[in-house]
Amino acid sequence: MAPRHSGDRGGGGNDGGMRTRIVSALLFGTVIGLLLSIGSLKMSKMQREAAAAINAAREQAAKTETSLKAELDKAGATETATAELKRQLSQVEDQLRKAEADRDAARREAGAAKASSSKAAQAAEELAKRKDEAERLKGEVAEWRDKAKAVSGGKSGEERHEPLLPSRERDELDPELAAFLRKVAVNNEVFAAMSNANYASPGGMLDTWMEGVQRAGVKNAIVIALDSVTRQNAESKGIPAHEIHVEIPKAQAGNGDNHAVSAMKFRVLRKFLRLGYSVFLSDVDIVVLQNPFKFLKRDSDIEGMTDGFDNATAYGYNDVLDDASMGWARYAHSMRVFVFNSGLFYIRSTPAAMDLLNRVVEVVENTGGWDQAIFNEAIYFPSSPQHEDVHVKRRVLDYLNFMNSKVRWAQCPHCTSENIAAGQVVTDQ
Numbered sequence: 001m002a003p004r005h006s007g008d009r010g011g012g013g014n015d016g017g018m019r020t021r022i023v024s025a026l027l028f029g030t031v032i033g034l035l036l037s038i039g040s041l042k043m044s045k046m047q048r049e050a051a052a053a054i055n056a057a058r059e060q061a062a063k064t065e066t067s068l069k070a071e072l073d074k075a076g077a078t079e080t081a082t083a084e085l086k087r088q089l090s091q092v093e094d095q096l097r098k099a100e101a102d103r104d105a106a107r108r109e110a111g112a113a114k115a116s117s118s119k120a121a122q123a124a125e126e127l128a129k130r131k132d133e134a135e136r137l138k139g140e141v142a143e144w145r146d147k148a149k150a151v152s153g154g155k156s157g158e159e160r161h162e163p164l165l166p167s168r169e170r171d172e173l174d175p176e177l178a179a180f181l182r183k184v185a186v187n188n189e190v191f192a193a194m195s196n197a198n199y200a201s202p203g204g205m206l207d208t209w210m211e212g213v214q215r216a217g218v219k220n221a222i223v224i225a226l227d228s229v230t231r232q233n234a235e236s237k238g239i240p241a242h243e244i245h246v247e248i249p250k251a252q253a254g255n256g257d258n259h260a261v262s263a264m265k266f267r268v269l270r271k272f273l274r275l276g277y278s279v280f281l282s283d284v285d286i287v288v289l290q291n292p293f294k295f296l297k298r299d300s301d302i303e304g305m306t307d308g309f310d311n312a313t314a315y316g317y318n319d320v321l322d323d324a325s326m327g328w329a330r331y332a333h334s335m336r337v338f339v340f341n342s343g344l345f346y347i348r349s350t351p352a353a354m355d356l357l358n359r360v361v362e363v364v365e366n367t368g369g370w371d372q373a374i375f376n377e378a379i380y381f382p383s384s385p386q387h388e389d390v391h392v393k394r395r396v397l398d399y400l401n402f403m404n405s406k407v408r409w410a411q412c413p414h415c416t417s418e419n420i421a422a423g424q425v426v427t428d429q
Contacts, residue, residue: 160352161301161393163188166276173274177242181277184240186220188349189293190272191280194265196226200233205284210237212288220293224268226261244268262342263371266360273349273357283343295401296346300393301353302379304345305402308338309411314399340379340396341404342372355390 164170166188171178184190191213199206206223213221214237223241225231234241246264265281272279280292296303308314316337323330347353359378364371383389399407408415 160355160391161350163278164273164276164349164351170275174271177244177271178275180240180242181272181275184220184222185277186293188276189220189278189280191218191221191282191292192224192272193221193282193284193286194224194226194261194268195230195234195284196261197229198261199284200225200230202233206230206233207237209282209284209286209288210234210239212286214238216288216290218288218291218293224265226264244271263364266357266364266371266375269347270354270357270361273347273354276349278346278348280346281344286344292346292402295398297395298348300395301348301350301356302340302345302392303395303397304340305343305404306338306396306399307341307404307406308396308399309404309406310399313338315396337380337396339372339376340394342375344402352390352392356392359390 166178166182181190193206193209195206210221210223221239223230223234223239225234225241225243226246228243231241231243246267248261248264262283269279269281280296282288306314314337316335319334319336321332321334323332326332347357356378360371360375363369363374363378367374377387378390379392379394381387381389403412
């Protein structure tokens with residue numbers, strides 16, 4: 001509502017008073033004229049007196065008229081000023097309405113800006129949460145990478161298959177074993193048999209093994225002795241021995257002494273590999289006829305003797321199942337290969353090989369299964385919902401150079417030690 005001004009009320013009152021005075025003057029003149037007319041009919045003296053009075057009245061009327069005209073002029077000027085004031089007031093009111101409209105618009109914009117600011121704040125908060133989550137996940141990824149490096153020697157990709165080398169830092173992991181290996185290893189490799197007193201008696205299998213490696217000229221052959229009796233027996237025959245005490249896992253306690261001792265070798269092997277030494281591990285029932293190291297390719301994490309007895313079983317073949325009930329889809333193919341014999345294999349000091357040993361040790365010491373089956377499952381089975389492959393590189397040794405007992409006695413029953421030694425490296429008794 002526009003404010004009222006005192007000029008409006010004052011201007012209206014002046015207009016009414018002015019009109020009243022004009023009307024009164026006209027009436028006064030009229031009355032005077034009537035009186036003069038009446039007076040002229042009565043007496044001349046009175047006419048003279050009246051004439052004088054009329055003259056005086058006329059003079060007064062003239063003065064009044066002049067005054068009235070001045071008042072009218074003044075009133076007109078006042079009306080003009082009032083109209084101007086009204087026009088200015090109208091402009092002010094228009095400006096006020098516009099200002100109010102601008103104010104309302106500004107308020108709406110401020111409200112929208114506030115809402116937008118609130119949304120922006122929410123978005124910023126959400127972004128901050130996502131950044132925190134990303135940092136958390138990044139930390140988890142880094143943690144898992146560190147764990148992977150710890151397991152695989154800090155290597156990834158092809159580096160996982162490169163051998164670790166001895167160093168002062170690695171020696172600190174097991175100073176006594178490191179000092180022993182520095183004396184006996186050749187090119188950071190050893191040919192080793194693990195035995196306890198059961199096989200170390202005079203004329204036993206350990207003696208046969210030691211005689212074979214000495215005859216074949218294997219300079220880096222050692223015995224991993226599980227007790228002092230075995231160590232003393234090996235040293236008495238001129239074979240370096242290192243005594244290691246390892247408890248048989250509870251899961252293997254009921255598997256018989258032979259299998260229980262065999263299962264322990266994977267834990268022992270880790271001690272060698274982490275120091276940077278590769279091991280050609282042999283059971284004590286292996287007869288050595290030539291130095292086995294000269295037949296290695298050293299392009300894989302594992303090179304092992306096969307349980308296969310010909311090219312197909314040793315190196316793999318396509319096995320086809322024929323199911324006539326399946327119609328055109330009756331043939332189902334599978335790839336078959338006989339397993340590695342865990343009694344004779346070469347394992348390089350690579351991060352991938354360490355992964356393999358960690359897996360085998362974990363399963364062997366917690367399930368009580370046969371160590372050779374567990375060893376091969378870890379090597380051959382692909383990743384699946386039930387299994388995670390450790391991704392080792394593997395090579396099967398020539399089954400005619402590294403004979404298993406089936407090849408020796410079924411395929412070559414009439415071979416003599418001399419002709420076997422001419423072509424074969426070792427034979428499993």
